Amino acid sequence: MGVSDPAPVPPREQDVHPVDRRPSPGRLATFGLQHVLVMYTGCVTVPLVFGGAAGLDTSTIGLLINADLLVAGLITLIQSLGVGKVLGVRLPVVTGATFAGVTPMILIHGEYGMQAVYGSMLAAGLFGLLMAVPFARLVRYFPPLVSGVVITVIGLSLIGVAAGLITGSDPKAADYASGTRLGLAAGVIVFIVLFARFVRGFAGQTGILIALIVGTLVAIPLDLTDFSGVPDADWVGLAAPFHFGAPEFPVSAVVSMCVVMLVIFTESTATMLAVGEATGRPLTDKDLARGLAADGLSGVLGGAMNSFMDTVFSQNVGLIRLTRVSSRYVTAVAGGVLVALGLVPRLGELVAALPGPVVGAAALVLFATVTMVGVNTLRRVDLDRGHNLTIAAVALGIGLLPEMSEGIYANFPSWVQIVFGSGITAAAFTAFLLNLLFHHTPWGAAPGREGVPATPATEEPAPETEPVPEGSASADRGAPSAAGTT
Template identity: 60%
Template sequence: MPRTPKHPVDELLPVGKTALLGLQHMSIMYAGSVAVPLIVGSALKLDEPTIGLLVNADLLVAGIATLIQSVGIGKILGIRLPVVAGATFSVVNPMIMIGAQYGMQAVYGAMIASGVFGLLIAKPFAKMIRFFPPLVSGTLLAVIGISLIGPGAAMIAGHDTGAPGYAAPSNIGLAFLVIALLVLFTRFLRGFVSQIGPLLAVAIGLVVAIPMGLVHFAGVREASWFGLASPFHFGPPEFQAAAIMSMCVVMLVTYTESTADLLAVGEIVGRKPTDSDLARGLATDGFSAVLGGVMNSFPDTAFAQNVGLVQMTGVRGRWVVAFAGGVLVVMGLVPKVGAFIAAVPEPVIGGVAVVMFAMVAAVGIQTLKKVEFSGNHNTFVVAVSIGVGMLPAVSLDQFGGSIFFKNFPDWLQIVCGSPITITAVVAFALNLLFNHLGASRRAPSDVASDPAPPAEAPHA
């Protein structure tokens, strides 16, 4: 009896290829992931050794979550797709506010409670997948990609617009060199070499950055070979009601973002997640919050830039991502390895990152191609969702934080400060309003202005 061929997602590539492709995933996500502990630690005025412990714990938990997402644990955790997990930026402002008011013990107590909340609601939340048709998921993916261009630009130009070296031409030139290399490698290289084009671009960018004085290996020499904060480094967790409510809202934001990314990965690799698959993927985010609360880390979400990398390279194997997860675990346990990766200048990573973020937006546009736009209000739904959703992404302070809703209550700032959450809520509501409630009524003006497509080329 002939053996059923493996789905590309489950294929095992040769060890060498798996290692290089896994390192590529890790290099793409590293800067975005460690930015969270650096920002939170600095804002709460923690000393450098403590911030270093937060970074190590962050990498360790991200590696474990990535391993779980790609390999899976029975019918409980892991979507078993090439999903890279990393610390979510949605947690930055709430953690800073909670830490400043109640202390770090309350931060991690709230995180543990929100993780338990996430585990409990993972399956009910996954049932909402039917409310994420291409109209909603495509719009949401487009906004995820577009809204992340800002953080990508900050990697290149700098995070403080008031700093003397902000937007240095040398940094911008280095990033554009990396982008140009990526374009050339994608156009002219073939096969496996083409698939590791982003990693090659980063490697060449690193070499070019050395004589520019942008690479500093002092941190590598000073870093220890082994180091990890003990569980509950700041003391026993404290459970403050207001802090817990804030972090539970963050968990809902994280689930919204992850849902779009998980659906996108399934679309790219040709394995559409079922409700159960999605529930396991979301539950992994909840588990990461519980683990992060114990290990002094941060909640994780599916990283959009790595979704873009899967789309760009066409490498669909989940074991490649599993290798990346293993590397992250090693980096979390061996600070010297993490310090070496940290030596790669942000403009180098940023050059690749902006392309990866834009790839996510492109996946969203591809998804919207499946939507029927003739004789209905779907164009209007997309326009309002993107217009309203992008407001917090384009109104920023000098450090890149959203200030559009700064005069609103803290809990509302947590929700509305995320373009992803606002877009999800608006697109979801407008899709129900125009396509489910009274959907039989059509707008004559739309019919007149949007003629039906030719019969031989119907929309999907």
């Protein structure tokens, strides 16, 4: 008499990687909403800035915002859950419109019109889908020396956005940088700090969300809220594809947007590597390729649905660090909420009505956290060895230059503005080229001598003495050193 096979035993929760764990429905909803509130302002700022510069009317800008949220939600779902073996990094990431494409879109609109803006975006999206795998194989050229600088500049450049939310956008307004606005923002920051210090468990992980709610309630009697537009917004609304007409494909516009797609790849690569490190799940080449392919898909959807190209949002990496909740199902819920906001303009109007000082204060903490993630990444590099300090210093300086002096490249050709007009792209481009020069050329540093990760006496032995887990990024790529030597 045969012995039947034993019934499969479900894995214990502690045996499941934190990225793949599914929190309870209440936690999923709470943490997912928190992710949305953290990234919402940054996401909708792109259509607001582009729409204003392009001279679009209010209703058309609202259309762009809805489309922006819808596409961001769809790409976030794809990145979090994945689609087969072709799309999605399957990490807790949230995506949204990137500022890297704003300047070229404005230039293309001024010369060719809206049909060329979305035609070139569609072409760049197809280009991104084709380039995802080749670009992912170049990830060894983005070691901690490069990614650390890029992430640091991302955080520092976004602090200016947080400051603008706190003070207000119009310097001539009566309440610009008023004591009330600054005091409310300071109160929110103090609340977040005290909450992190004294509250533990599930409640302690929702500090940002609770700070936003409490800050908004405090702002009501201070006359810093305006919910008047909520009742007038439609419950359901979605613009038809190609709202501005059949797409057009001027060569110069297509080339410009393809360059932007490569810049987005650089930005997303640095952020996804940071998420992999923060969650304890290093990326393989295949993981990264699927994530970059989703970026390319955002260009295709954006071009067809009147939206924008997306990148992985770094402020949500800061939220993962703060809450220590790394389930990709949480960000999948955030993606679902974004889709709902894109389809229900009234809900989007409600979230958009959160007072600027409150959102800005929370964003300030998160953007500063992103900066420290970048600094922590640079700690893995021995900056005293070889030319590593020079590479980091020059890339950081060039990256911060356009953030400190707005319009510094205004008189240069459009391609210069595309690459260097954004601190993020300038830092990524500079760090990448300098790393190639010093560590991947015959006249650069000798192999094995430059870029060795720092190993202070107070830390554990260098990681290269430890076994490499099968399927890890290091196993697939030969464990590149912190400076990019192989």
